[in-house]
Every structure is written in C-alpha cells, then in structure tokens.
Amino acid sequence: MSARLPWGLGARPDAPFPPAETALRDPDGLLAVGGDLSPLRLLNAYASGIFPWFSEGQPLLWWSPDPRMVFRTDGVRLSSRFRRSLRASSWTVRADTSFAEVIAACAASPRPGQDGTWITDAMQQAYVALHRRGHAHSVEVFDADRLVGGIYGVAIGRMFFGESMFSAASGGSKVALAALAHRLAQWGWPLIDAQVENDHLLSMGAEHWPRTRFLALVREQVRLEAPTGPWTERFGDMDAALLAGLG
Structure with missing residues (x-):
C-alpha cells in the first residue's frame, strides 16, 4: 500500500x-x-x-x-467456432426486461480466484434504483423464456460503463456483450468501459487504454445527448444468430 x-x-x-x-x-x-x-x-x-x-x-x-480495460463497440470479437454455433441459435436478445434478475445472477456467479462477490445486496439495490431512473441497463439473452445470459451497466450521455455479466448456458455472456456492442455501435456510441483486465475480456477484443485517454473520451461522451429511460423498445428483439456475421 x-x-x-x-x-x-x-x-x-x-x-x-x-x-x-x-x-x-x-x-x-x-x-x-x-x-x-x-x-x-x-x-x-x-x-x-x-x-x-x-x-x-x-x-x-x-x-x-x-490502464483502463475497454471495448470499442465495433471491436468485440467472437471466435469463428462460436460464430458457427450461433448460426443455428434460437436465442433472442432484449434489453431492460429483467434487470433485477440479471444483476442477481451476476452476483451469484462464481468468479475464478474470488471468494464471494462484490455485488452485495446494497450494490444491487443501488443499481436497481439507477435502473428505475433510466441510467442503468441490462441486456438479456433468452432461450425461449429462460434467461441464459446477460450484462448490466450504467449509461450517461453516449457512454456505457459495463459492470458485470453472467452465463447460465455456455456462451450466454458472450452473446450479451456482443449484442450490446453491436447495438451501441449502431447508435454511434464508441466505447464500453470494462474496468479491469481479465483473460476472458482480452480474448474478446478488450484493449488497454491509458487512463488519460480514457478520461478524455469519457468527458466528451457523457456530455452528449441521448435518450434516458428503458431501452426495451429502442433496443428491440435481436436474434442471436445475427451475431454470427460479426468478426
């Protein structure tokens, strides 16, 4: 210290x-x-x-x-093998239909090298409160009616700050992240904050940015206007199979 x-x-x-x-x-x-x-x-x-x-x-x-770990929204990578499996996928991706369930699932997911979770009950309550105010969002992956993956985070202006993701079926978190990035790229949002390094994020295209570079972009993006409130209609229903065409 x-x-x-x-x-x-x-x-x-x-x-x-x-x-x-x-x-x-x-x-x-x-x-x-x-x-x-x-x-x-x-x-x-x-x-x-x-x-x-x-x-x-x-x-x-x-x-x-x-440095800071980030994803360019046009830079999330899915392996060729995984993209081949997605072509036959019947999964559907939505936003802000199950926020509390996503954050609870993230809290319950075991993490390699970690004992317990930082997503305490107080943290869950705080982000649910942000969600109700239109600033915290979840992207959810469904197999019929079953929630099989998701990601949540905070949006300010045109900047998305990722917090955590989970998989209840193999590849669920990958689909959630790739779908989020794809939609944000369509909206003209350039970056997803991924906070700190781990091997899984690096394998999907995450980059190290010097903090000065990250902060400069954040200060620009949070000042830009963007709709607040639920993303459900704006995000729409996305077929996970669509993501098979992404690099």
Whole structure:
C-alpha cells in the first residue's frame, strides 16, 4: 500500500470526487473511500471515470485504474467456432426486461480466484434504483423464456460503463456483450468501459487504454445527448444468430 491514503468522501452525495488522475498506484486505481451509493453520487462517479468496488465488510471503495480495460463497440470479437454455433441459435436478445434478475445472477456467479462477490445486496439495490431512473441497463439473452445470459451497466450521455455479466448456458455472456456492442455501435456510441483486465475480456477484443485517454473520451461522451429511460423498445428483439456475421 502506498504511504498516501485514499481521499475520504463526506456525507453529501453531491460532493465532488478528487481527480481520477490522483488515484493510488498501489493498489492500482484506489482513489477514495466512504460516501454512499446514492444515484447522484454514482452518476457523478461514472461521469468522472470512477466506479465503486468493494467486498462485504469493507468500507465503500472507489477506483480509477491505469490502464483502463475497454471495448470499442465495433471491436468485440467472437471466435469463428462460436460464430458457427450461433448460426443455428434460437436465442433472442432484449434489453431492460429483467434487470433485477440479471444483476442477481451476476452476483451469484462464481468468479475464478474470488471468494464471494462484490455485488452485495446494497450494490444491487443501488443499481436497481439507477435502473428505475433510466441510467442503468441490462441486456438479456433468452432461450425461449429462460434467461441464459446477460450484462448490466450504467449509461450517461453516449457512454456505457459495463459492470458485470453472467452465463447460465455456455456462451450466454458472450452473446450479451456482443449484442450490446453491436447495438451501441449502431447508435454511434464508441466505447464500453470494462474496468479491469481479465483473460476472458482480452480474448474478446478488450484493449488497454491509458487512463488519460480514457478520461478524455469519457468527458466528451457523457456530455452528449441521448435518450434516458428503458431501452426495451429502442433496443428491440435481436436474434442471436445475427451475431454470427460479426468478426
């Protein structure tokens, strides 16, 4: 741990965060501690390139790592083998029809090398509250009426900040991510924040961006106008088989 301590946040949910560039190097990206998960504070955090990440029993921790893991919306890759399997898929992808179920499934999904989940009950309640305000969204993959995969995150302006995804059937999270990226690219949204590195994301085309580059783009994108509220109609029903034609 660096000798410098992270910034302590006060009780006011509208209090500004310290600049993301001042985050610690060790542990990488730790910026602030404390505060709450109110919608206003969460929106201020994401718009500043900051996200909460903490485990049960820890204080609330806020992060902005360097480098940042991102996906270009036109750069999500599916393997040739997986795309071949999608051609015969009967799965359907929708948005914002099962937000609470998606975040609960993400919380319950085991993660390699992790004991438990950072998606605590308080986190789930906070993002459901953001969803009700039209800023948190889920993309869901269905096999008939069964939810087999999904992803959720936060949208501000024309920037999407991914939080977590899950699979209840092989490939479910891949389809959710690829469908999200495909639709965002059609809408002219250039980037999905993926926060921190893991091998699965890298295999699907995620890139390392220096924090300065990431923050510069975020500051531009969050100022752009975009519809708020549920994405269900705007996203529409997408056949997963459509994604077989993507690289």
